[in-house]
Amino acid sequence: MKKNKSHRFKTTCSYCGVGCGIVVEQDAKGKIRVEGDAEHPVNRGMLCSKGLNLHYVVSDHSDRLLYPEMRWAKNQPRQRVSWDTALDRAAAVFKTIIDKYGSDSVGFYASGQCLTEEYYIVNKLVKGYLGTNNLDTNSRLCMSSAVVGYKMALGEDAVPASYDDIELADCFLIAGANPAWCHPIIYRRLEQHKEQHPDTKVIVVDPRRTQTCTLADLHLQINPGTDIILYHAIARYLIEENLIDDAFVQNHTDGFENFKNFVFQTSLEEAAFTCDVSVSDIKLAATYIGQANGFISMWAMGLNQSVIGVDKNLALLNLSLITGKIGRPGSGPLSLTGQPNAMGGREVGGMANLLSAHRDLANPVHRQEVANYWGVPSVPAQPGLTATEMFQALRDDKLKAVWIICTNPLVSLPDAGLIEEALKKARFVVVQDISNKADTLQYADLVLPAAGWLEKEGTMTNSERRISYLNKVVSPPGEALPDVEILCRFAKKMQFSGFDYKRPDEIYEEHARLTKGTNIDISGLNYEALQEKRSIQWPVPALGHEGTPRLFTDQQFYTPNKRAKILTPATIYNQSEPVSPEFPLILTTGRVRDQWHTMTRTGKVNKLKQHLGKPFLEINPLDAALRDINDGDTVEIVSQRGKVRVNAVVTTDIKTGVIFLPMHWGKILNRDFGRTNNLTNTLVDPKSKEPDFKFSAVQVQKYQKP
Ligand code: SF4
Structure with missing residues (x-):
């Protein structure tokens, strides 16, 4: 009898937005082992503790959802049912609710861990066929403020720099992020770069002294919520010391004079007092940035997850714009995405206020283009409910049914008490996931077991616009199915045409064709090209194109007049819940x-x-x-x-x-x-x-x- 051989596959880590390449080895007995892919441009063979232990997640099925389960009535226990029974029921309930209360009475809440193909299908299903924009994802909790900041300042949700710029920079400002723990491979590249180039300056802005601060030349331990005041003070000192790029500002930006007048209204002493840092440290940070040849800002949830998150992003982006350190080697904003495919989700328009391929939901021509492409009469104009709005609407009985995919909102959304009340009150809750360890499952009327990492094929896009192909290596356990198959089967139960895909590559090519002519054009990509290259950075507008590591190298931005916007906020002060004697x-x-x-x-x-x-x-x-x-x-x-x-x-x-x-x-x-x-x-x-x-x-x- 012929002995089975071991197999090696290349794929991508499914945890964070760094997007490391992984080599998976499956031995003759089917046992899985993982190691970093030495040829992958992101991690060059390195993996962090989470990535190194991914094989345990795949091989241990003790917590996996294995077959569909359904409650026949509220308060009754769930019972195992067939896929047909489960999806017939889902279709019947959704049709009944939509007929009675309208399309906006249902919502889908997905995840930045979904693959791009899954995002594409759920977006098409909800916006094109169910007729509502009530599709949001947990990416709302992650990068939304950065997305709006990029659009306002640069004209597009587009990260300008690449990881390869790290080794070309000599100054980093890491704000509200702890890459040593949360984006470890980025941190290791930064650490190695600083070891080889000790003059490289690292500034960390964080109210906590985190592990990342061990690399810092300067830790600005500011009061929470004072970030804008700090960045404006740094900008003021850059202007005072003539450490800005006048020619870039004059030729490629709008709004500088207004910004200058605004930041000069606050003295460095006032700013230092409010932020709880010293004036000399503000000056030092500005000097490091101003004198650098290459300046990179990195940030994550410390900036984004804020009631003034967009304005914090704009204040930080302004430091790159007034110094002209953008679109050049070793320079540019480089936001650190939390989830592995938050960016891929936005590419397909998979959020309540977005439209496919970064088109504008408010633009009727754009909506009709997408509707025509999908073969439906229209795409609704009204933005849908965002993550927190969706659960508030569920609590208030304005939303009747929610379909939750690959996320655990009872633990991850703010005010868990409100979320629990919402899930209790919902008429119908569908949870499509892999694990039985999610608190949210307790309230599911219908549980749909999904395939996980290595059990399905697809693509993801990391923090630097790099699209990676993910291999299917093993079969999912029990009756679990890939998410695209679950969603397409549901669409067919709803009698919708347009969901007859034989393989995920057909979905990917449909998505890629829809990006043609847009700023994120990937019409030159298909699975064959991705399998050959393993990964590539968008835009990729033609077959054989090498991808685009760095944006704005021609200093032409995506705004209507091609100039970046230097913007000032309505207020520099934080608008969060105030502390009080009771809650100090x-x-x-x-x-x-x-x-x-x-x-x-x-x-x-x-x-x-x-x-x-x-x-x-x-x-x-x-x-x-x-x-x-x-x-x-x-x-x-x-x-x-x-x-x-x-x-x-x-x-x-x-x-x-x-x-x-x-x-x-x-x-x-x-x-x-x-x-x-x-x-x-x-x-x-x-x-x-x-x-x-x-x-x-x-x-x-x-x-x-x-
Ligand atoms: Fe995975 Fe992120 Fe760790 Fe890389 S840094 S191995 S992508 S968790």
Whole structure:
């Protein structure tokens, strides 16, 4: 008998937006092993702890959803059903609700972890065929503020720089991000670059002293919410010292004089006082930036997840624009995306306010182009409900049914109490996912088991516009199906035409053709080209095109007059929930190194629990002493919305007046703790609708056993 051989495949890590290349080896017995792909331009063979342990996630099926389950009536237990029964019921319920209450009475809530093909299908299904724009995703919690900032300043949701610019830069400003833990391979490239070029300057802006600060020449430990004031003060000093690029500003930007007048209204001393940093440190940061040949800004949720997130983004982008350090080697804004395919989702228009291929939902010509392409009469003009709006509408019975794909909103959305109420009140909840460890499942009327990483084929786009192909290596367990197949089967049950795809490459090519002539043109791409190249950066407007590592090299921006906009905000002050005598501390939330989102995958890997296996509270010694709290004590944290119980870590890594909680743990994983989002507020940025996770007013007290 012929002995089976082992196989090696190349694919892409499915965790964060860095998008590392992975080599998967499957031995003769089917056992999976992973290693970094030495030939991949992103990680050059390196992997972080999460990526290195991905094979455990694939091989352990103990938590997997294996077959469809359905409740025949509310309050009855779910029972195993066939795929036909499950999707017949889904179609019947959606048709009934839409007939009775209209298309806007249903909503879909998806994920930045979905593949581009999945995003394309759900977008086409919801906007083209169900007739509503009520499709949003957890990417709303991630990059929305950066997206709006890019569009306003540069005319397009387009990251200008590439990771390869890291090795060409000599100054970095890392704002509201901890890449050492959350984007580890970017951090390692930066670390290696600084080792080889010790004169490279790294500025970190963060109210917490994180692991990333070990690389910093300057840590600006600002008060939460004062970012705009800091960047304006840096800009003021750059202008005062003539460290700006006058020719670039004159020839390629609008709005400089207005901006200059605006930033000169606040003295460096006032700014330093408000931000709680020194004037000399503001000057030093400006000098590092102004004197650099290559300046890169990197940022993540610390800027984006804010009620003034868009304005924070604009203030940071202005530093690149006034110094002309954009579109040049080693220079440019380089936002760090949280999720692996948040950018791919936006390419297909898979959010409530977006249209396919970065077209404009408000433009009737654009809407008709898409409608014609899909063979439907129209695409609705009214933007749909965004993430938080969708669950508020569900609670208020304005939305009747929600279909949740690959995300766990009961743990990840702000104000978990509100989300729980919404899920309880919903007439019909569908959860399409891989794991039975998601808190949200408790409220599902219909559970649809999906295929996970390595179990399906498709594409994703990382933080630097790099599209990667993902291989299918193993079959999904039980009756789990790839998400595109689930969605296409549902569409057919709804009697919609246009969902008869034989393979995912047909979906990809349909998406790629729809981008032709747009700023993100990838009409030169198909699976064959992607399989050959493994990855490529958009735009890729023709077959054989080599991709586009850096945008704006000709200093022509995507605005109507091709000039970038230097914009000023209506106010420089934070608009978050105010602290009060009752709730005097600011809660900021974030991630730990070895866990991912709500831990439905990383939570089952023992090796990853060894780093930080339990939730914890970071509190400054002064705030702890005021409350008689010692390191390791159990404390209760309370806000207007709820409470959690957790052990305290007393540390000077966090400023006085601020506390930190990781966002990962839900009730299933840690019943005593609760959920971090029991505490967080529902405020959002008015332009991006991104929640204000980094600023909720809370109180902390030592826990006394009743
Ligand atoms: Fe995966 Fe991100 Fe780690 Fe790379 S840095 S291995 S993409 S989790």
